[in-house]
Amino acid sequence: MTGEWVIDAFGARWSLGTGSLTAAEGERLRQLWSRCRVADASTGDDGVLPFPVSTGNPYAVSRAVTLASLRRRRGSAVLLHAVGLSEGDRAVALVGASGAGKSTAAATLGRHFGYVSDETVAVEPDGRVSPYPKPVSVVTDPRAPWDKHELSPDELGLREVTGTAYLRGVAVLERDPAHEVPELVEVPLVDGLLAVIAQSSALPLVERPLHRLAALVSESGGPFVLRYREIGDCVEIVRDLLAGSTDRERTPWTSTPGAPLPVRSRLAPGSGPRAPRDVGGIGPGMQVERAPWVDAVHGEGGTLVLVGESQVRLGPVGEVVWDRADRPLTVAEAQAAVVKALGTHPDAERLVTEGVAAMLASGVLRLSR
Structure with a gap:
């Protein structure tokens, strides 16, 4: 491969450096990546980064370009x-x-x-x-x-x-x-x-x-x-x-914005919500509230809350509790809110208590300070 060779990988531009390859290997890469080439771009252009190619294995090159481009985008x-x-x-x-x-x-x-x-x-x-x-x-x-x-x-x-x-x-x-x-x-x-x-x-x-x-x-x-x-x-x-033959309206949905993650976050293992401290027995006077979240969507199938990099799906009981937990509330208040929204149930107290415990464990709720 000779001359400038710049490719665009879903918005990430790279100048492929193939000096360590044989002529045949370079020519093969040129054929493989011809659809991604930006003919009027060169190495010194804004947004074009060097990408040295150290292997003649086309699949290894493909994987490396994809992973590097995902990091950039x-x-x-x-x-x-x-x-x-x-x-x-x-x-x-x-x-x-x-x-x-x-x-x-x-x-x-x-x-x-x-x-x-x-x-x-x-x-x-x-x-x-x-x-x-x-x-x-x-x-x-x-x-x-x-x-x-x-x-x-x-x-x-x-x-x-x-x-x-x-x-x-x-x-x-x-x-x-x-x-x-x-x-x-x-x-x-x-x-x-x-x-x-x-x-x-x-x-x-x-x-x-x-x-x-x-x-x-x-x-x-x-x-x-x-x-x-x-x-x-x-x-x-x-x-x-x-x-567009399938175009039609579906059941409306809504969302509740939270606090965005820092763009510099590496999303490294363990960057999601931390496990809560041992809360012991959950009594009716215990106060809980929403833990920080990134975003939430409410629609068919329940509510999905993004906490750090983890998704927590809430059913009917969890939806009622999370909606009310925008401010501190006791477990007893959560039980009353669920009964009011969903109706009476002989096991309502146990179900809500277990639900609150699960939401604390998942990181979608936290103990009020």
Whole structure:
């Protein structure tokens, strides 16, 4: 690879340094990353950082570029581990864990729709998707799933993205060999949020993270789960999603903002809520209140509260207690509030006491000072 070679990885620009590679290795990287190249950019441009390439293994380069770019974009975009596809000004993200078949989905569906990425979908604050048409990582030996082969989008015949696209749908991939007819299934908001959060990077560093993610996953009538046996059978479903055929209103949701995490936070292990001190027996006169939280969303499936980097799901009892705990309240007052909101129950006292104990343990409540 000769001359300036700058690539854009979902908004992070790098100048690839390949001086330690052979001519053949450099040429292969040029072919693989041709869709990500910024032809009019050079090493000295603002925002372009050096990226020395020390290995001729294309998959190792791909992983290194992705991880370095995730570190650069953390906090400034919603980062989803997903397949990105587009049609005109609409894009969708098909979210999946490692081993969920994202590369197969990208290689198959990308022949029908614009190929955004097989790995990372970055959503900017205005909803715009920053493309990452990297080489597709393909498992060649099922016995060694970590040893992947890289193929360029051109070699696979994937369509190019045309123009700017905005995220208009999110679906969680769920492959089931017994599911003969593919279907796009609506799921409750909180269920969808939990599934997507598990496949995101540094979400707590984004401004109003749960609010923003809820707005994204509820686009076009979502959140959705895409259940299928073979991804090739899902072309028309994805086409409908991109065409807006699924667009409809879902049950409204609300959110309660908290205190944002510092952008400099490393989200290191242990940076979430600390375990509460031993509270002993929980009596009716014990006072509790909300612990500091980042964001909360209330909708289908309950309430989801982000405490540090941990998500806490609240059911009906927890929702009532958390709502009232915006100021100190006793356990007895919490019990009365739950009975007033949900009705009488022979075990109300025990259920609320156990609920308060669980909320203290999860870090969503704390003892009042």
